[in-house]
Amino acid sequence: MNSSVERDIALIDELRALPAEAAWVEFKGNNTDPDMIGVRCSALSNAARIEGRDTAYMLWGIEDGSHAVIGTDFNPDTKKKGSQPLPLWLANSLQPSIAFGFRVVSHPQGLVVLLEIPAATGAPVTFNGVAYIRIGSATPKLTDYPPRYQQLIERLQPYRWEQGVACQHVTGDRVLSLLDYSQYFRLTKQPLPDNRAGIFDKLEGDRLIVRDVGERWNITNLGAILFASKLSDFESSLARKAVRLVAYAGKNRAATVTHRHDGQKGYAVGFEGLVDYLNGLLPKNEHIGAALRVAQPLFPELAIRELVANALIHQDMTVTGSGPQIELFQDRIEISNPGAPLVKPERMVDLPPRSRNETLASLMRRMGMCEEQGSGLDKVLEQVELFQLPAPLFRTEENSTQVVLYGPRGFADMTPEERVRACYFHAVLKFLSGDKMKNASLCARLGIPARNAAQATTVINKALGVGLIRVADPEHPRAGYVPHWA
Numbered sequence: 001m002n003s004s005v006e007r008d009i010a011l012i013d014e015l016r017a018l019p020a021e022a023a024w025v026e027f028k029g030n031n032t033d034p035d036m037i038g039v040r041c042s043a044l045s046n047a048a049r050i051e052g053r054d055t056a057y058m059l060w061g062i063e064d065g066s067h068a069v070i071g072t073d074f075n076p077d078t079k080k081k082g083s084q085p086l087p088l089w090l091a092n093s094l095q096p097s098i099a100f101g102f103r104v105v106s107h108p109q110g111l112v113v114l115l116e117i118p119a120a121t122g123a124p125v126t127f128n129g130v131a132y133i134r135i136g137s138a139t140p141k142l143t144d145y146p147p148r149y150q151q152l153i154e155r156l157q158p159y160r161w162e163q164g165v166a167c168q169h170v171t172g173d174r175v176l177s178l179l180d181y182s183q184y185f186r187l188t189k190q191p192l193p194d195n196r197a198g199i200f201d202k203l204e205g206d207r208l209i210v211r212d213v214g215e216r217w218n219i220t221n222l223g224a225i226l227f228a229s230k231l232s233d234f235e236s237s238l239a240r241k242a243v244r245l246v247a248y249a250g251k252n253r254a255a256t257v258t259h260r261h262d263g264q265k266g267y268a269v270g271f272e273g274l275v276d277y278l279n280g281l282l283p284k285n286e287h288i289g290a291a292l293r294v295a296q297p298l299f300p301e302l303a304i305r306e307l308v309a310n311a312l313i314h315q316d317m318t319v320t321g322s323g324p325q326i327e328l329f330q331d332r333i334e335i336s337n338p339g340a341p342l343v344k345p346e347r348m349v350d351l352p353p354r355s356r357n358e359t360l361a362s363l364m365r366r367m368g369m370c371e372e373q374g375s376g377l378d379k380v381l382e383q384v385e386l387f388q389l390p391a392p393l394f395r396t397e398e399n400s401t402q403v404v405l406y407g408p409r410g411f412a413d414m415t416p417e418e419r420v421r422a423c424y425f426h427a428v429l430k431f432l433s434g435d436k437m438k439n440a441s442l443c444a445r446l447g448i449p450a451r452n453a454a455q456a457t458t459v460i461n462k463a464l465g466v467g468l469i470r471v472a473d474p475e476h477p478r479a480g481y482v483p484h485w486a
Helices: 003-016 034-050 086-093 146-155 172-178 181-187 196-205 221-227 267-281 301-314 358-366 376-386 416-432 439-446 450-465
Strands: 025-028 055-060 101-107 110-118 165-170 209-211 217-220 244-248 257-262 284-288 293-297 325-328 332-338 393-396 400-406 469-471 481-483
Touching: 003 055, 003 101, 003 110, 003 165, 025 034, 034 055, 034 086, 034 110, 034 146, 165 172, 165 221, 172 196, 172 217, 181 196, 181 221, 181 267, 196 209, 217 221, 221 267, 221 358, 244 267, 257 267, 267 301, 267 325, 267 358, 301 332, 301 358, 301 376, 301 400, 376 416, 416 439, 416 450, 416 469, 416 481, 439 450, 450 469, 450 481
Parallel strands: 025 055, 244 325
Antiparallel strands: 055 110, 101 110, 165 217, 209 217, 244 257, 284 293, 325 332, 332 400, 393 400, 469 481
8 A cells, every 4th residue: 555545544534533523624425516515615724724724624435423434436537517627617616726636545444535625825715706614514604704704814824835745644763764853953952852752742843844644744844944864855846945056167157167066955954064165165365464374265254154044044935946056256156046035135134034934044043054033134244344345236136036245356446336335235234333324434344545535435426326325414414324215
């Protein structure tokens, strides 16, 4: 017996064992009226969300009162409504669209048809424009019961990729082989329990795994993407979200590739190794101290760490076929991730961060892989100014977000756009620290000698001209400058 059939039988038996018909489960003998099924799909989906369940179920071939398996001759693949196959007609009649699924199961006691119905997310599920709800064995219109309607609205949740299932119905042994659970305990600074039950309780508590039927477990997308021993052990859509690193010998992609690294481990398991590997590839600048020559990396390590973590956290996991990518050139590093940012690129530093993956972000912060919420990009800009590098570039390209960090370049070698961008971000940092940008502070930031302060004035005037900064106090122009949104 294959594992999917085994799971379905275990699921059917668990549902049959319920003491009474729950609001999110319905048993039928052979009643296969399409309109009845449509109404029940709406009612069960909405009821499941109210009850805090992710899935509702409808089963044929089960006696309603006793829950005994009596078998059925219902075949959802051949059943039609008018000229349309039942599944297609049902999909067109339910809004918003839900990913329901029929399965015919050869239960040891008879043939059973199992219909899995996802709980409502975002809006109540309607059938032919009407939302229904389950109350006892009845399925009245949802609008006839305002308290239930309000309860449903309060509990509706948007789709969360993190809680999707990466691997279903696996044994405890398989969970422990697929996930590097020891790293979870090390990184979250928790002692490793001395028994399996304690390990599973902790993993379940952080929603890395959830209980399935038949004493089996489901590994969530969150658990797999963070703690997979090998991402390739999971389906290809998840494996493609591994981090890819490519280093070039020159300044463009036509140059020889010197190093290529396709990540295999989950983000948390492989993060430290990835950052160390990347830092080992970075060119070094030699600084002469009081007595020693000290080799320092071309890019600040703290900035690299934060930007890599940012790419992992803020990517759009629903974009298929791509994952975070790091490209190292002789003069810059480009870090990109799938999905457009949720805030404008020029406001990423000052606005509170918005992440599509809040659970993943929270856990990565707990494990110390990135700064506390809202302070990460501040640190990047501070490091860039400390190293007197050109300002980083934040940009969006065809449903992706990219950050470019440039190597050392003097003021004379910066483009006019780079100078204005450095001016803007300098004004942002000053404002966030309760200060204002002035000509003298911009001279220090750009490495302009005081005797050439007019060069800083030219940059400030250009930044004013394009509307990135403004005079802090029009009545006292010498008071300094602030970002345009301040």
